[in-house]
Amino acid sequence: MILKKKTGHWFYPIAALFLAVLMWQLVVTLADIPIYILPSPLDTVKALLTDFGMIARHLIATLYASLLGFTLSVALAFILAIAMDSFGVVKKSLYPILIVSQTVPTIAITPLLIIWFGFGVLPKILIIVLMCFFPICISLVDGFDKVDGDYLRLFRSIKANRWQTFYHLKLPHAMVNLFSGLKIAATYMLMAAIIGEWQGGTDGLGVYMVRTKNAYALDKMFASILVIVLISVALIYLINKVASRVNHWK
Amino acid sequence: MYALQQAKAGHAGAKEEVIRLDRIGKRFDGSEVLRDISLHLRKGEFVSLLGPSGSGKSTILNIMTGLEEADTGTVSIGGQIGYMQQKDLLLPWKTVIDNIALPLDLKGRNKKESRALAESLIDRVGLRGYEHRYPGEMSGGMKQRASFLRTLIASGEIMLLDEPFGALDSMTKSSMQQWLLEVQEAFGLTILFITHDIEEAILLSDRVYVLSSRPGTIKEELGVDFGVGDKRSRLVDPKLLKMKERIRSLL
Ligand SMILES: Nc1ncnc2c1ncn2[C@@H]1O[C@H](COP(=O)(O)OP(=O)(O)OP(=O)(O)O)[C@@H](O)[C@H]1O
Ligand SMILES: [Mg+2]
Numbered sequence: 001m002i003l004k005k006k007t008g009h010w011f012y013p014i015a016a017l018f019l020a021v022l023m024w025q026l027v028v029t030l031a032d033i034p035i036y037i038l039p040s041p042l043d044t045v046k047a048l049l050t051d052f053g054m055i056a057r058h059l060i061a062t063l064y065a066s067l068l069g070f071t072l073s074v075a076l077a078f079i080l081a082i083a084m085d086s087f088g089v090v091k092k093s094l095y096p097i098l099i100v101s102q103t104v105p106t107i108a109i110t111p112l113l114i115i116w117f118g119f120g121v122l123p124k125i126l127i128i129v130l131m132c133f134f135p136i137c138i139s140l141v142d143g144f145d146k147v148d149g150d151y152l153r154l155f156r157s158i159k160a161n162r163w164q165t166f167y168h169l170k171l172p173h174a175m176v177n178l179f180s181g182l183k184i185a186a187t188y189m190l191m192a193a194i195i196g197e198w199q200g201g202t203d204g205l206g207v208y209m210v211r212t213k214n215a216y217a218l219d220k221m222f223a224s225i226l227v228i229v230l231i232s233v234a235l236i237y238l239i240n241k242v243a244s245r246v247n248h249w250k
Numbered sequence: 251m252y253a254l255q256q257a258k259a260g261h262a263g264a265k266e267e268v269i270r271l272d273r274i275g276k277r278f279d280g281s282e283v284l285r286d287i288s289l290h291l292r293k294g295e296f297v298s299l300l301g302p303s304g305s306g307k308s309t310i311l312n313i314m315t316g317l318e319e320a321d322t323g324t325v326s327i328g329g330q331i332g333y334m335q336q337k338d339l340l341l342p343w344k345t346v347i348d349n350i351a352l353p354l355d356l357k358g359r360n361k362k363e364s365r366a367l368a369e370s371l372i373d374r375v376g377l378r379g380y381e382h383r384y385p386g387e388m389s390g391g392m393k394q395r396a397s398f399l400r401t402l403i404a405s406g407e408i409m410l411l412d413e414p415f416g417a418l419d420s421m422t423k424s425s426m427q428q429w430l431l432e433v434q435e436a437f438g439l440t441i442l443f444i445t446h447d448i449e450e451a452i453l454l455s456d457r458v459y460v461l462s463s464r465p466g467t468i469k470e471e472l473g474v475d476f477g478v479g480d481k482r483s484r485l486v487d488p489k490l491l492k493m494k495e496r497i498r499s500l501l
Contacts, residue, residue, distance in 0.1 A: 158353040249384040
């Protein structure tokens with residue numbers, strides 16, 4: 001539910017952020033810190049404007065992979081969550097493995113994926129799926145699981161079949177959960193894409209970051225970070241909007 | 251004098267039995283919850299099950315509806331049962347009218363016709379104007395009535411009501427009780443009603459079964475033999491107090 005609420009809730013974080021940015025600007029200006037050590041907020045914005053075309057080009061590559069990976073993750077999460085919900089064996093076997101699999105550091109296996117699948121879009125998408133699939137799937141499974149037993153009895157007593165119980169009860173019940181999983185996944189997806197691009201590739205914001213960092217053009221690197229932050233916030237906002245549409249009864 | 255009077259039962263007619271439990275026993279994880287429960291309902295009767303918490307009242311209804319299996323004994327049901335569980339169990343993401351029509355939707359009935367049927371009954375439960383609201387916007391009593399109507403739509407003429415008014419304040423409760431009696435009459439319902447509340451059981455019922463605490467056994471079966479024609483008159487009848495005392499001493 002972050003970044004939702006009434007407009008009043010926007011004021012405080014924005015004011016605090018504004019103050020922090022202001023201090024950052026002051027420190028950099030007063031101490032005369034060079035750009036290759038720490039660019040100021042103004043430098044960052046300037047870099048964003050001057051290199052906008054380049055950043056936009058890389059951003060599109062990143063977004064393309066992210067959204068594709070995200071969509072795949074959602075689809076896969078649904079398939080697996082439904083399988084786990086329908087068959088106890090599947091859940092008992094897979095659920096613990098899923099949890100443990102999250103302790104594997106993604107960053108360590110990305111080079112492997114690149115070795116196996118090359119520098120194209122495929123390893124990037126795999127990384128995104130690896131990171132995004134989990135929160136979505138777990139939120140769904142838990143959502144299906146937490147349906148009150150009395151509701152299940154109600155559905156049995158009005159002779160609902162499995163599909164009806166799923167469609168009218170479990171699925172809508174899991175919707176609230178699903179969106180908190182989606183929000184986590186949405187922030188992961190850009191991060192995952194960038195991790196993939198960082199380790200090799202020809203385009204994407206991760207590539208742009210590595211290049212600008214190597215050229216000590218930290219202002220440009222910061223500009224791309226700013227873009228990622230803004231896009232992430234926009235995504236969460238969008239998901240919140242969709243969530244309040246879907247769960248309008250709340 | 252309050253013990254079951256066959257003559258009184260005869261008044262409900264030599265009407266056919268629609269539910270009969272015979273020597274039902276039930277254990278959960280080895281601990282005995284129900285012992286030797288025998289009871290019956292005749293068509294058109296209003297019967298209450300009165301018992302302390304944990305005496306197995308809800309379990310009896312679960313056995314009648316097939317949600318639980320009895321360990322021993324036999325269950326015979328003659329008719330389609332609607333079961334209103336202890337909680338209102340409305341789906342918060344469906345509007346009132348969609349909640350009420352849910353059982354028909356699940357039977358694959360035509361959506362429009364189901365809505366029309368639900369619409370036609372909505373006045374009976376006093377929910378006109380709330381059809382398209384969500385349960386979250388309604389009071390406890392309104393939700394109970396919506397839940398009741400959903401049960402009614404799903405059922406034939408037999409309704410099992412598990413503490414339908416348990417969560418209500420006393421004012422709402424008494425108007426709901428009157429309302430229930432009216433609905434029973436209008437639809438010719440057979441009702442098995444669970445309650446903790448001795449007075450409520452006496453005010454509404456033709457007969458009352460009193461359950462002992464765990465393991466639940468039938469302690470007593472009482473016919474309510476006053477205010478038979480007009481149950482509302484029971485409230486001011488001195489026999490009410492006597493009967494309350496009698497039941498209290500049983501519990
Ligand atoms: N599915 C179950 N598994 C194990 N124990 C159960 C189950 N259902 C009920 N019980 C136990 O059986 C006993 C009777 O439960 P039941 O819900 O039928 O009582 P009740 O008379 O309806 O109580 P209340 O008035 O509080 O609703 C309780 O001790 C309860 O814990
Ligand atoms: Mg109960």
